[in-house]
Amino acid sequence: MPTILTTIPVSDGQPSRTALEALTRARQLATEHGWTCAAVALAPDASVVSDTLGRYGAQTVYAVSDATFAEPLNAPVVDALETVIREAGPEIVVFPSSEGVKDALGALAERLNAPALPDVASFSMSDSTVEAVRPVMAAKFRARVQAETSSDSPVLVSVRAGSYAAEESPVTPEVIDVALATDASSLRQTLRDVVRSAGGAVDLSEAQVVVAAGRGVRDEAGKALVEELADVTGAAIGASRAVVELGLFPATAQIGQTGKVVAPDLYFAVGISGAIQHVAGMTGSRTIVAINKDADAPIFDVATYGIVGDLHQVLPPLIEAIRDAKA
Amino acid sequence: MRFSVCINQVPDVSAPSQVRDGQLILDAGRVVLDAYAASAVEAALVLQEAHGGDVEVVLIGAQKASETIRKALAMGADSGVHLLVSEDAALDSRSVTALLADHYRASSPDVILAGKQSQDTDAGLVGGMLAEALGRPYVTNAVGLVQEGDGLVVTRQGDKGQEIIGLPTPCVVTCSNDMNDPRIPKLKNIMASKKKPVETREVSPSAPSLRTVAYEMPPAREPGQTVPGEPAEAAHELVRLLQDEARAL
Ligand SMILES: Cc1cc2nc3c(=O)[nH]c(=O)nc-3n(C[C@H](O)[C@H](O)[C@H](O)COP(=O)(O)OP(=O)(O)OC[C@H]3O[C@@H](n4cnc5c(N)ncnc54)[C@H](O)[C@@H]3O)c2cc1C
């Protein structure tokens, strides 16, 4: 039976939500076409996620357990995926489009001589054709792009965060352990350090609510208000490139073309003008609230609700009103 | 060290453009040096200024793209290679990589730099593909680059923070535009760039592995509303709307 294989990056013993979104899409397609839905997990102990992957419909789980996966280096990831793909022989390999995946996708495509559809907003398949919709030109437009599966190589597809909702569809997976062939001492790169961002309490890619700050936030006083709004709404904190450049927020918070793509239920854009490169990373949000003192700011074009005003005057009563509403 | 930077010419995303009958129409036909590739050029120039060496730029494109090579030379690169393709050549990351790999097998620079993605397509594949094709170690999405002996120390922006990676040469690094602000060439550098050597070679790209069927507009968002009133009033009304209408709180 043809196979669709989803790659599951694991961090802190958990598959990311975006990985489960990608797996859900793969499972839907597998059901529709009568294919096998398989997953591959890379982690120091990959077996810990097999139950979760079964819950989301993975009939087969390839578990590659190796201590090197605690470190974010690309060479072992490419090697492990090559091994599993050669063993499983999938028609399509699906990935969540994280920085870790982006780091490995090109090399893997080259090694397998496989067509790659990176960072897609949706994809489907018919016969041997995989068709994807990709945002292009800083997401001003979308391109409908096709690739063909073939007997000697799969089509690789990486899916943007928030493109599909993760849905359970429980099965009991068959777990196949696969050994990593890479010898750690043969690695030509060395990880010196990982400087984890201080970040907020909630992870951006997992968040239902995001409070994003722009250059209008300007200083520590503005930042404190943004943090308070995030706190009362249980939100993750995002940022525009301009305010990351100011050094007020870490680069891991950056949302947009260079930064992350998010699609939460609710997105607050505070002191953000709405440049296309920022909007490219957040237009998938269900409800968008914009707070900006310039009534002509382009962010209001994508906002569901806008308040024209100074954030220092708008945020304090807003925080209080939300606190009251939640009490 | 010998640096080579892969640069590309892209449509200016901020210029007027539209989709008609599934085609992408660039009203003014304005094209620019890709922002990510520009950061890669800047990164090479900064290291050259500090440690010496040579900076080459390589571009695959039609005749018109030669102006983008001049732009990089005006920024300070020493020489250019123009792998010339016909006006209607369809390129994708795969066919670009194959041509670049052919070039680099012959010239073998110590460090190859590229953009982390192209500004128009956001594909982000060339760097990794090229490294694999040449058998070089690589790091993507660099936001910092330091030369240390014969190697590099690269700071890469990862999912959860910054990863600091030691990389020997020969290697490939892809650059984020968050790494630096590319210099704007001064008039005297623009004049000087006209004397710099550019080698032009005709090449024929392989068939692309992807087929673009059509361009379309992104799904339109429902029109929004401005919540009126003084800050306190507007804040209360917003909370009511978020609860009762959007059901988002
Ligand atoms: C290739 C490329 C990639 C890029 N990638 C990204 C990306 O990933 N993410 C990203 O964000 N940007 C990205 N950019 C940059 C983008 O073009 C904009 O420069 C950036 O988004 C601007 O950030 P901003 O809205 O915070 O700042 P500004 O554009 O300066 O806007 C600040 C806003 O704050 C408002 N304001 C000021 N004071 C107040 C106040 N007291 N109360 C309320 N409002 C106030 C102002 O009216 C203004 O609208 C990229 C650019 C390029 C070329």
Ligand SMILES: Nc1ncnc2c1ncn2[C@@H]1O[C@H](COP(=O)(O)O)[C@@H](O)[C@H]1O
């Ligand atoms: N036509 C080209 N000529 C030379 N380099 C290119 C070309 N297209 C892309 N590149 C390089 O590859 C990077 C990423 O491209 P991509 O993987 O296609 O998004 C760009 O930023 C350039 O550095």
